[in-house]
């Protein structure tokens with residue numbers, strides 16, 4: 017059995033020691049809503065920032081303006097109103113796919129380069145850190161897509177034999193917002209593909225005919241493991257090209273034995289986290305189920 021491990025933040029009670037990640041001169045791709053399956057986080061594949069020049073950021077901004085009329089089309093498909101500010105910034109799946117292709121051309125990226133909804137494209141990014149060098153070697157906290165590692169951790173990782181990641185250097189500002197010279201930290205970006213995970217019970221994966229994304233059709237206490245026939249062999253990966261960042265047993269053991277100061281911990285998938293893969297209706301059922309569980313006296317009227 018090949019287990020996948022989920023990464024959680026573990027700041028060891030030092031909330032003031034955590035870095036703040038920020039961008040300058042950035043633009044965000046819109047979100048996606050699929051009327052067929054009702055899902056709206058389908059394209060969440062790859063959350064790390066894409067770095068480029070100010071000229072390209074400006075060109076992407078202009079391209080997004082040309083998509084403005086299409087953003088409105090989503091409204092007529094909605095059964096119930098969603099947050100107005102989000103609606104202003106949401107495309108139908110086929111429009112999003114077309115937009116991504118144009119963005120790839122502007123950025124000079126290959127046709128299969130993964131782009132995510134709400135993806136950030138920036139000319140400059142930085143971490144603002146209370147202490148330089150930091151008290152950690154491996155830090156996480158932005159959820160789905162990546163980890164942040166110190167220079168010693170980046171060095172060790174390059175010779176670790178682990179696969180499926182990229183390291184991107186990011187500038188560091190001190191607590192007075194001054195650039196720290198000759199020092200960077202690294203974003204560790206998850207690039208591996210896990211394919212469809214094996215689930216226990218089986219038989220609940222379905223692919224939406226419109227947005228082409230795989231989703232679970234029922235809310236169950238699934239047990240996930242890697243299917244070696246679909247997984248690309250990477251130690252850092254996402255299942256079905258989206259959802260949480262995951263590592264293999266080999267990577268978990270490597271980190272735990274590395275001697276690095278880990279401000280993350282690895283846990284086996286548990287009830288709840290697989291909700292990322294649920295389709296629209298299954299997600300509504302899961303939501304109702306959770307409300308019943310955690311707010312026992314709540315009644316839907």
Ligand SMILES: [Zn+2]
Nearest residue numbers: 050053224227
């Ligand atoms: Zn769909």
